[in-house]
Amino acid sequence: xxxxxxxxxxxxxAETVIVLASLGQNPSPSPKGSPAREGKPDEAAKFDEPxxxxxxxxxxxxxVLRNARLTAAGQGEIQMTLRNWDIPNRQRIExxxxxxxxxxQVRSGDDLVTVIDGHRQQRYVDEFFTVPAGSTMSIETGTDxxxxxxxxxxxxxxxxxxx
Amino acid sequence: MRHDxxxxxxxxRIAIFLSVVSFSACKKEQEWHxxxxxxxxxxxxxxxxxxxxxxxxxxxxxRWTWTAPPPGPGGNAGxxxxxxxxxxxxxxxxxxxxxxxxxxxxxxxxxxxxPASSPALVTQxxxxxxxxxxxxxxxxxxxxxxxxxxxxxxDQSIGMHLGDSRLFALNAKTGAEIWKSPVIARLxxxxxxxxxxxxxxxxxxxxxVFNHHVYVGIGDQCDNPxxxxxxxxxxxxxxxxxxxxxxxxxxxxxxxxxxxxxWSPVSGAGQNVYMTTxxxxxxxxxxxxxxNGLSMIKLDQNxxxxxxxxxxxxxxxxxxxxxxxxxxxxxxxxxAVVISTMKDGWTHALDDGPTVPGPPSRRWTFPPATxxxxxxxxxxxxxxxxxxxxxxxxxxYITMNGxxxxxxxxxxxxxxxxxxxxxxxxxxxxxxxxxxxxxxSPPNPSQRYYLGHPTVTNGIVYVGTDLGHLVVxxxxxxxxxxxxxxxxxxxxxxxxIASGYKFVPQPAVLKDIPLSGRMVYNEPALANxxxxxxxxxxxxxxxxx
Numbered sequence: 045x046x047x048x049x050x051x052x053x054x055x056x057x058a059e060t061v062i063v064l065a066s067l068g069q070n071p072s073p074s075p076k077g078s079p080a081r082e083g084k085p086d087e088a089a090k091f092d093e094p095x096x097x098x099x100x101x102x103x104x105x106x107x108v109l110r111n112a113r114l115t116a117a118g119q120g121e122i123q124m125t126l127r128n129w130d131i132p133n134r135q136r137i138e139x140x141x142x143x144x145x146x147x148x149q150v151r152s153g154d155d156l157v158t159v160i161d162g163h164r165q166q167r168y169v170d171e172f173f174t175v176p177a178g179s180t181m182s183i184e185t186g187t188d189x190x191x192x193x194x195x196x197x198x199x200x201x202x203x204x205x206x207x
Numbered sequence: 208m209r210h211d212x213x214x215x216x217x218x219x220r221i222a223i224f225l226s227v228v229s230f231s232a233c234k235k236e237q238e239w240h241x242x243x244x245x246x247x248x249x250x251x252x253x254x255x256x257x258x259x260x261x262x263x264x265x266x267x268x269x270r271w272t273w274t275a276p277p278p279g280p281g282g283n284a285g286x287x288x289x290x291x292x293x294x295x296x297x298x299x300x301x302x303x304x305x306x307x308x309x310x311x312x313x314x315x316x317x318x319x320x321x322p323a324s325s326p327a328l329v330t331q332x333x334x335x336x337x338x339x340x341x342x343x344x345x346x347x348x349x350x351x352x353x354x355x356x357x358x359x360x361x362d363q364s365i366g367m368h369l370g371d372s373r374l375f376a377l378n379a380k381t382g383a384e385i386w387k388s389p390v391i392a393r394l395x396x397x398x399x400x401x402x403x404x405x406x407x408x409x410x411x412x413x414x415x416v417f418n419h420h421v422y423v424g425i426g427d428q429c430d431n432p433x434x435x436x437x438x439x440x441x442x443x444x445x446x447x448x449x450x451x452x453x454x455x456x457x458x459x460x461x462x463x464x465x466x467x468x469x470w471s472p473v474s475g476a477g478q479n480v481y482m483t484t485x486x487x488x489x490x491x492x493x494x495x496x497x498x499n500g501l502s503m504i505k506l507d508q509n510x511x512x513x514x515x516x517x518x519x520x521x522x523x524x525x526x527x528x529x530x531x532x533x534x535x536x537x538x539x540x541x542x543a544v545v546i547s548t549m550k551d552g553w554t555h556a557l558d559d560g561p562t563v564p565g566p567p568s569r570r571w572t573f574p575p576a577t578x579x580x581x582x583x584x585x586x587x588x589x590x591x592x593x594x595x596x597x598x599x600x601x602x603x604y605i606t607m608n609g610x611x612x613x614x615x616x617x618x619x620x621x622x623x624x625x626x627x628x629x630x631x632x633x634x635x636x637x638x639x640x641x642x643x644x645x646x647x648s649p650p651n652p653s654q655r656y657y658l659g660h661p662t663v664t665n666g667i668v669y670v671g672t673d674l675g676h677l678v679v680x681x682x683x684x685x686x687x688x689x690x691x692x693x694x695x696x697x698x699x700x701x702x703x704i705a706s707g708y709k710f711v712p713q714p715a716v717l718k719d720i721p722l723s724g725r726m727v728y729n730e731p732a733l734a735n736x737x738x739x740x741x742x743x744x745x746x747x748x749x750x751x752x
Contacts, residue, residue: 152589
C-alpha cells in the first residue's frame, strides 16, 4: 500500500512540478543545503575509474495531465520513470544519463556533490532537488556509496531538449 | 590462638576458600572485560550495583577525568575505542596510537604501550576515524595464568612498514609484551583505488577471546577500494595464526573477488563464532560467488566453515549497507537468539539453531518486512548510519532502528532514537518502548552520527551522544514512563490508533550529564558500580553515584 501511496504522491508532485517546469527551468536550491563545498576536481586520486551506472527500474508509465495549457502545447501526455541509482564511492559521473525533468531524492550517502549547469552543491540524505530538462548534471561521491532515486518526467519536448 | 585453631579446621578452610573464590568470581563478573561486555556481545552488566538502582542513578557524577597526551606525527586526538575494566584497571587505546592502563579509582596512568619514546601505533593510510591510531577496543583474558589485555593496532615496524595491523597481548598488570601476532591486516601500498595493493584494516572490529583463540575481523580503509572480508584466528597462548581456521567473504581466500568486510566485533558462543559483513557490489559488474557480504553469519569455531548465513539484502539491492553492528547472542526465554541491526535500519532476529550447516530460521524483522528484500518492494539499502551494537537484558534488546516510518520518512529521524524490542513476544507486542535520546543535536541533514553504543544493567540503559552527553534511561518496568507515544514516530498521538498503530511507553530519563567530546563511537563500560566512558574529546571519565 505504501508503495502505491508513494507513487500516487509522486504523480501529484509531478503534475505540480511539470507545470512549474514548463514555466521556467532553473535548478531548485536545496532548502537545507549548505554552500557549495570547495572541491579539487583535478585531483586524480580523489576518484576511481568510472563505473557504468546500472539503474534499478522501480516504475515506468505514461499519464495524461488535464492541464489546458500543456494539452494545447502538445505536452499533456508524459512519461514517468522512477529509478534507483547506486553510485559507488569515489566516483565522478560527468553527465548523469537520465533524460527529462528530474525530481531527485538522495536516499543514502553523506558525501554527494552535484554540479547542475555549473552550480555545485553538497547534497544530504533525504534531500529532494530538481534538475531541469536539458540541464547537465554531474555527480561526485566521496567515501560513501550513494543511492539516489530519480523520477524522470519526459514529454516529447524535453526529451528533445536533452538530445 | 582460638583463631589459629579455627583456621586449622579443614571444613572451615574449604568454606573460606570457596568464599574467596566466589567473591573473586563475583568481583570479576562485575567488571567489563570486553567490548560489549562478553564474547556474546550482550552489552549488559548482569550484576546489581548502584548503576542499576534507579534511586541512586540521579546522583551519578564525574569522579575523575583523564586526558590523553596530544598526538604526535601520524596520530589523531580522541578515543574511538571503548574502555574495558579488570581488577580496577581501565584499558583503552587512543587515536594517538598509544594504549593506556589507568587506575580505576583515581584515573592515574599505570602504564602505557608502547612507551612515549617509541613510535606510535599508527598507519600511513588514514581516511576516516577507523584508521586513527587504535580504534579497536581491547579484551581481557588469561594467558597461562597471567592476566592479559589484547588489542589490535597498526604497526609500522612490520610488513611494508606502512601500518599493517596485528594483535598485541600484554601483561595486564605491567604492560609487558606477552606476544605480538604476525600481520593480520595487510597494508601493502598507499595508492588510492589500487586493485593490486592490499588496503586491509582491523578498524573497529574488537578481538574476542573464545575457544582458546583470539578472533578478529578484517575490513578495509574506507572502501578505498573494498577488500575481501576475513576473520582471522590466532592461538591464545602464542599469537600465531591458526591456519586451520579460514573464513573469507567472497570467492576463495586466494582469488581477486572483493567485499564482505568484517567491520563488526566477532562474537562467540557455544561452539561457534558469529559476525556480520559489509558490501560486495561497489561498482563490480558481477556478483562474486559465493557472496557472503551483507550477511549475519555463524561459523564453526575451529574451521571457519559457514554453519548458516542470513543475507536479507541481495546483491542487486546492495547500495553499501555494510553490516557494522555485530551479532548479539541472547539467551532468551524463547531460546538462543542471534540479533543485530543492519546499517539500513532494519533489525533482524534469528534462532541460533543447530551447530550443523543449514539455513537459519528468522524469528522476526523490525520494521516488519518480507525477507529477502526484493527490487519491487520499495525499500532501499544504502550507506546509512544504523551502525551501533545493541544491548540485551533478559528478553529485551535495545538498539538503534529505522522505525515503522523507515520506508516512508527516510533514515534521518531514527538516528537519534533508541528502540527496545521484546524479542520473544508476538509481533504486535514487539516494540517495548522508544525514545528520542536527549543530549543529541537537533535533526540535521548534514549530521551523520548522534548516538554511541548503548549498554544496560538490569534495565537501566546508558548511552553517549554526539553532544558529549551521557544519558541514562530506565525501562518502564523499573521507573514509570515519562509518557506514551505512537509506535510510528511520524504519527501523532491523536491519530495513532485510528492509523492502525499503538501507543508505546517513552521511558524516563534518569540522568543527562554533559561531558566533553562526542561519544558516537564509544560505549559506557559498567563495572563495579561505576561508569567508565571515553570521548573524542580525548578524555576518559569515571562516574559513580
